[in-house]
Amino acid sequence: MGEIFELYRTPVFRMAVSRVRDRDIALDITQETFIKGFRAIGKFSGRASLLTWLCQIAINLTIDHHRRGKRRPVRLDEFLRPGNQERSTGAVPMDERGPGPSTSPDPVGEASGRELRERLEEALEQLSEKHREIFILNAFQGLSYKEMAETLGISIGTVMSRLFYARKKLQSILGAFKPA
Numbered sequence: 587m588g589e590i591f592e593l594y595r596t597p598v599f600r601m602a603v604s605r606v607r608d609r610d611i612a613l614d615i616t617q618e619t620f621i622k623g624f625r626a627i628g629k630f631s632g633r634a635s636l637l638t639w640l641c642q643i644a645i646n647l648t649i650d651h652h653r654r655g656k657r658r659p660v661r662l663d664e665f666l667r668p669g670n671q672e673r674s675t676g677a678v679p680m681d682e683r684g685p686g687p688s689t690s691p692d693p694v695g696e697a698s699g700r701e702l703r704e705r706l707e708e709a710l711e712q713l714s715e716k717h718r719e720i721f722i723l724n725a726f727q728g729l730s731y732k733e734m735a736e737t738l739g740i741s742i743g744t745v746m747s748r749l750f751y752a753r754k755k756l757q758s759i760l761g762a763f764k765p766a
Contacts, residue, residue, distance in 0.1 A: 591620055594637050597727065601641045601737065604722040605648035615651065619644040638736040645738070709759040717752035724749055 598619050603612035623630075623640050630639055710718050723729045723737070731749075735742045 590636065594640055595620070597637055598640050598644050600727045601644045601723075602648055604719060604727070605645070606651055611651060615644055615647045618647055622647075634736050638733070641737040642739065705760060706756075709756050712759055713752055713755055717748050717755065720745060720748040721752040721756070 595616060599612055599616045602615040602619070603609060606612050606615065619640055622643050626643075630636065634642075710721070713721065719738070720734060723734050729737065731742050731745045734740075734745045738745070
């Protein structure tokens with residue numbers, strides 16, 4: 587069972603954090619997902635992958651969380667933490683140095699990156715929950731269309747449509763953005 591946890595904890599955590607946008611709550615949901623999954627392993631039919639099944643449990647837990655509380659703003663640093671890049675997504679952590687004084691030889695480039703991250707977070711807030719979720723799963727977690735469809739229980743066509751409209755909306759929101 588420990589091997590299953592080690593193999594799937596990061597993708598399950600990313601699914602949770604993409605929905606609740608709070609690292610601590612996402613960690614709790616991840617833990618609860620595996621507890622529920624281990625208790626219900628006899629109900630796993632094998633029609634979908636084990637990861638998809640676990641992510642569906644996590645989604646249900648995040649829905650329960652949203653029913654009890656309020657939404658938080660999107661924070662991209664939750665998705666781009668160093669060491670949480672198991673999948674090759676092409677996403678690069680915004681700042682791998684951590685807190686403290688900057689040692690960057692390019693303070694203008696660093697400021698532009700910070701400004702871009704803030705603008706993207708604001709733009710993601712303007713998307714519907716469904717569009718934001720699809721965009722985050724694809725852009726920051728690197729899930730394929732098939733994986734997103736299985737995880738969310740929707741068709742690949744719906745994934746493609748939501749991703750198209752999410753990108754289109756983000757493009758219109760960020761279209762005028764010019765870094766300093």
